[in-house]
Amino acid sequence: MHPDLSPSIPAAVGASLSGTNLERAGDHNQRVTLQAIRVGGPITRAELAEITGLTAPAIANITKRLLVEGLIVEAGRLLGQRGQPAMKLAINPNGCFSVGLNIDRDHISLVVLDLAGQVRARATREVDYALPDEVAEFARTELSAILATGTIKAKRLVGLGVALPDDLGKVHLPHQPDDYAIWDRTDLRTLFSGLPPLPVLVENDAAAAALGEAQFGLGLRHPSFFYLLISQGLGGGLVLDGQYFRGAEGRSGEIGFLPVRPATGPAYSLQDAVSLSALFNHMAARGYRLTQPDDLLSLDKGGQAALADWIAKAAGLLSGPMLSISCLINPQAVFVGGRLPGPVVDDLVAATNSRMAAECGQVPILAPLRRAAMAADAPAVGAAILPFNQRLLPGRSVLMKTAED
Amino acid sequence: MHPDLSPSIPAAVGASLSGTNLERAGDHNQRVTLQAIRVGGPITRAELAEITGLTAPAIANITKRLLVEGLIVEAGRLLGQRGQPAMKLAINPNGCFSVGLNIDRDHISLVVLDLAGQVRARATREVDYALPDEVAEFARTELSAILATGTIKAKRLVGLGVALPDDLGKVHLPHQPDDYAIWDRTDLRTLFSGLPPLPVLVENDAAAAALGEAQFGLGLRHPSFFYLLISQGLGGGLVLDGQYFRGAEGRSGEIGFLPVRPATGPAYSLQDAVSLSALFNHMAARGYRLTQPDDLLSLDKGGQAALADWIAKAAGLLSGPMLSISCLINPQAVFVGGRLPGPVVDDLVAATNSRMAAECGQVPILAPLRRAAMAADAPAVGAAILPFNQRLLPGRSVLMKTAED
DNA sequence: TCACTTTAGTTCTGTTTATGACTTATGGTA
DNA sequence: TACCATAAGTCATAAACAGAACTAAAGTGA
Structure with missing residues (x-):
């Protein structure tokens, strides 16, 4: 693991043994309110009180602070209803x-x-x-x-x-x-x-x-998901109930290292077959030398066939681990992102989903693969x-x- | 899913959008303090203040409440050190x-x-x-x-x-x-x-x-683990950072449904091969009719060989999913419990661990299987x-x- | 038109809880 | 025996939210 990564693995149960005080509670409420505004778009104070469970005066104080700090702005009044029109609040896009x-x-x-x-x-x-x-x-x-x-x-x-x-x-x-x-x-x-x-x-x-997917992508509607990152290598990340789970040694989601044992030939790891570099190698072996992911969108007939072969093979290799994820973790979905062009991701997602459906047996619930909202920039x-x-x-x-x- | 199970799947991000108030904060501090006493054995107020991050007066108030409620008891003074001897506090075993x-x-x-x-x-x-x-x-x-x-x-x-x-x-x-x-x-x-x-x-x-394992078993030292429950069927549970993770539809840990696709013959699910009933069927096919798990401890030579065969087969089937758990979730360990007799669990654990070591390839970190501290009663x-x-x-x-x- | 209704949001007071400074208690140490 | 270190309680204070009362502003309807 890189020395800078996850510098503090929490000591056993210690993580859950911290007390809180008033300042912390106030800070927490402010964070919760800001998040509610961020997620709920323009929203009135009354709605904020409803969502957070705080009272109107508490929301008034908190939103006042947020307005002073410039983190939120007033975004028009809600007219057309009875009673005093409510002021809608929204994130200040220039706030931070x-x-x-x-x-x-x-x-x-x-x-x-x-x-x-x-x-x-x-x-x-x-x-x-x-x-x-x-x-x-x-x-x-x-x-x-x-x-x-x-x-x-x-x-x-x-x-x-x-x-x-x-x-x-x-x-x-x-x-x-x-x-x-x-x-x-x-x-x-x-x-x-x-x-x-x-x-x-x-x-x-x-x-x-x-x-990124959890905070600004599909994760907003699906708080528990596995993120499959297909870039130079193959990586993954686990978000459960909106919280990223790092793993005991900070190595959760290392799906790329999963061993693949073919019927014949030596074992290899999944990212040797499913990754951008693996795809480039596969294409090169078929005579298509690509230099960047977007080259995949301008292939000739033969190149497209080679790509389809790779997708079928990758889908076959991914379906097993994806079934394991469905059964063991039961996330709402698996999001696929990385540097593959969107259409290629879509094809891979579709191929893997149908492979899984064919192989699932008695598996009660399948977490479907979906293309992530954030891909290259994720x-x-x-x-x-x-x-x-x-x-x-x-x-x-x-x-x-x-x-x- | 049983209608009574997990009645309230939290709405998307809503779970993390709740504010707190003073009463809640106080309640939280009391819970944290009680848990610290429970986990830390007899412990002084000063140590509690250190662990929880609360101040001495806060701990004094909280412990006073806990003493009045009868949840904790004073358990002797800590002599032999400079200063006033500290009173040690412990859970009152008759408190609740x-x-x-x-x-x-x-x-x-x-x-x-x-x-x-x-x-x-x-x-x-x-x-x-x-x-x-x-x-x-x-x-x-x-x-x-x-x-x-x-x-x-x-x-x-x-x-x-x-x-x-x-x-x-x-x-x-x-x-x-x-x-x-x-x-x-x-x-x-x-x-x-x-x-x-x-x-x-x-x-x-x-x-x-x-x-149970998380709160009173090996989980106290390993806050993230997968629990493998071998009883009539095969089940599992996922504890991450001390918190049980239920899954999006409340079906995390359903390892028993994982499909197994043998080289020849039809596919079946893992619990058709790895479970108490599967083991009893296996033994019955070899002519050993068992009625309860403890019968496994008094087998003759042939029976022991039949049991060893089952263990080898089960280890071979488990190693793949266990490798997936290691790579995808990265828990500290996998605990094996259920109604198998302890020695049989030990053999299965050892066999599976060595199978995994042989198959792991480039897997950076393996979560070792261990026999759970709580088994039948778990x-x-x-x-x-x-x-x-x-x-x-x-x-x-x-x-x-x-x-x- | 104008009083009424309804909802939004503020102000003020009260309660809860932790903190900080101080005090008391108690046994070791020189 | 004087001193010191540590534990732990007391009291006043501060922070934060809750509840009640109040003000504001728009729609409703006679």
Whole structure:
């Protein structure tokens, strides 16, 4: 595991043994209210009171604070009904921003996200095996350019989230330069000290993508899901009741390592067959040398047949693990995201779903695969959510003595 | 799903949108403190303040309340150190009790548990396909007898927990009487109204067993685990960060339904091969007619060989799903409980672990199987914990507007 | 037109609960 | 025996929400 990832695995039962006090309770209520506004769109104070279970005066106080802080705005009155028309409240899209950075072996990308969930600025560099200095320079340059446009105030930035694969500096891939292992020894918090002084939060890419889907994607309607991230490798993330579950050693969702044992030939791991690099290898073996995912959309007849073969094979390999997920975890759905083009994801999802239906036997409930609302940008967007989560949104925040304190 | 099980699946994000108030916060702190005493054994107020993050006066107030309520007792002073000797506090084993009832197709059992986790009374009836009236009569008779001894005061009972298989009235098994389907239409809360008027809480048996293991078994040291319950059928339960995860439709842990597709022959489900009834069938086919699990401990050579064959086969079938659990969920361990005799569980655990080690390939971390601390009684004990959880122990209790309110 | 109704939202007071400073208690240590 | 360290209680204070009363503003209908 990367040294920066999940720095604090909670001690046994300790996590649930924290008391709370009035300040914490108030903070929690403010976070809950903000989240209710974020999720419920423009919403009146009376509705907020109903949803949160708080009383009208409490909501009045909390919304007053949120208005003063500029996190929400008044968004028109609700006319046409009896009684005093209610003032609707909505997230202030310029109220606060967060920076998300995704580092992967074949690209680095940066987004600026607002609290309403809109990507307000984006920058990507397609570069293989970028080293820390290059990434830091990229982040500094792009962020300066974004801030220079003036639409985003530096003071409104609440933090920097970084999403990167667990094994970035660990696994040595064939074409990987030797010094790439430096990532394993890099402290990301100091690496980005050249930026405006922001809190830096780190998460693995699949987890970040899952978090993004939970907060701003289909997860809003499906609080428990497995997120399947098909990028350079194959990763996954588990969101249960709206909460990301990291696993005992921070390795939940490592679906890519699942062993596949074919009837003949040696065993291999699932991501050797189902991943962007596996797909590129498959296509190359058929004589189609692709350089980027979008090349998959402009294939000739033969290329399309090769792609269809890969999809059928991938669906066959995925259906078993997906059945396991359905039975063991029973999430509402499995969302598929990553860097595959949308139509290819759709085909893979359909093929896997029908494979599962054919194989399911007595399985009582199948969690259907669906294309995720966030795909290519998902890890970066998810990374950007981390600071929001820590500062503004409800979580385990009612508890005292967090790792940071 | 049984109608009584998980009556309130939380609406999407709503679960996390509840505000809190002072009373709730205070209640939460009291629950947290009680749990800290329960888990931490005899413990001083100063240590409680350290663990919970509350201040000494707050702990003083809370412990005073707990002492008045009789839930904790003073347990000797801590001498031999500088300063005033601290008073150690411990759970009052006679402070409160809970009744747990396990209903299964081949037996019904009842336990009375105290808050310290001790089974204070126990009753079992080995009866096939007991009907509701019979179970109610059993519970009434046994509970009266227990209360008649006088060691347990009726006033100190906080509730009745019931654990039963999800599909008790649903699935129709070969030897099952037709009227057994009445379970599906039975309201358990009214069924047990003949008892002292206790809150009745219902949970499926695997979930209850997992909960029991989490609160009073190995789960205290391993907050995230999968519990594998081998009883008449095969079930499972998922505990993550000390919290039982029920699944989107309340069907997490349904490992028994996982399809097995052998190289030759038709597909079947895992519990057709790995379960007490499957084992009995296997032994019967070899000429060994067993009537109860303990018969497995007194087999002759041939019987032992037949048992070993079954264990090898079961280990081979379990290793795949167990690898999936390791990769996808990454729990600290998998605990195996149920009605198999301990030595048989040990053999099965060892066989499965070595099978997994052989097959794991690149899997970064394996969750080892271990024999659960609670086995045969686990569902009943877990059921008895439900009322404790609702009334006394911390959970999602900081939130307002629970399903009950 | 105008009083009435209805709903939104604020103000004020009261309650609960934890905190902080201070005090008391009690046994070890020099 | 004087001193010190630690435990734990007391009291006043602050923070936060609840409840009741009040004001505001729009629709309703005679």
